[in-house]
Amino acid sequence: MRIVLALAFLVLSLMPAAALEDRTGYPSLTPQQDDEIRAIVRRLLLNEPDLLERALENLRDTKDQDRLDRQREAIAQNRAAIFDDPRDIVLGDPSAPFPVVMWIDYNCTYCRAERPVIDRLLETNPRVKVIVKALPVLGAGSRDSAKIALAVRAAYPTLAPSFHRALLDLTQPANTDAAFDVATQMSLARPEISAIADSEAIETYLDRTLDLAEDLELTGTPTYLIGDTFYFGQMAADDLYATVNQAYCGTDACEN
Incomplete structure (x- = not known):
């Protein structure tokens, strides 16, 4: 009262x-x-x-819980689009039982910093796979590089994870030229990739991914979906590993 x-x-x-x-x-x-x-x-x-401070905290907690409820409802309504879209890049063993979904932008500094953290997660926990959702929110270069990454996924599925990692390892802005430089270094056929990248299917996928992010009330990149909970922003390695393990097996360290 x-x-x-x-x-x-x-x-x-x-x-x-x-x-x-x-x-x-x-x-x-x-x-x-x-x-x-x-x-x-x-x-x-x-x-x-x-x-008054406690009252404001109570109000924030109520609003946060309302958002969590809305997000969980949106997850339930969009499970196929979140977890089973064949156009997504999948890191790790695609048949691994526990999915972690990660929304990224190839120009996002924090997404780039998380690249080795994700690799270590997959090395230490083979029962986890990471589903990558391109969320190009940082300009035209981000969208163009995402289109090319998705085109590589379509044309060279087994090379898509390596291409994805190479884009995140760039020390320059990600854009069309930078992405095609990576493709050239990997001896991938530019004309084929370019045609797929400019296709209506890729544009539609990105538009739907942006719409999905809006439905889920995502606020930026990187964003993780681990279990049924979203985590926004860069996560420290130990925090990420413990969070994934808790969601998967209920302890901070799962037995592989």
Whole structure:
């Protein structure tokens, strides 16, 4: 009840007087009643100075839980698109039983930093696979490099993981020229890749991936989906490994 009163005081203090006019059909508070209520809440806050902070934390927790509920519902409604899209790049053994989904942008500094962390995860836990979702949000170069990575996935499926890693290892911006330089170094046929990259199918896939990210309320890259929980931003290696293991086997270190 104290938290409710604190939030009410915060709302009242921020609203102009005109906005407080009653529009519900119920009798309005008299000026004296309004003053008395404000005085009660002021005394409460003076006696418990951290109450307002706790009230705001409670509000944030409620909003966070609402978002988690919406996200889990969206996961349930989009399971095939999230976990079973054959156009996605898969790192590790594609038949591994536990999927970790990772949304990335090839120009995302944090995504690049996570590359060796992901490799180590797969080396130490062969029952895990990482499904890569291209989420090009950092400009035209990001979308163009994602298109070429997806084209390599379509034309050279077994080489797609190596191409993906090479793009993340770039020390320059990822764009069309940089991606085709990587393809040339790997002796891949540029005309074939270019034709697939410019196809309607690839454009449609990227548009749908962006729509899916919006439905899931994703806010940037990298984003992980581990079990039924999203993790936003770069994760320290130990935290990532422990989180994956907890979701998979219920302990920080699974037996392989």
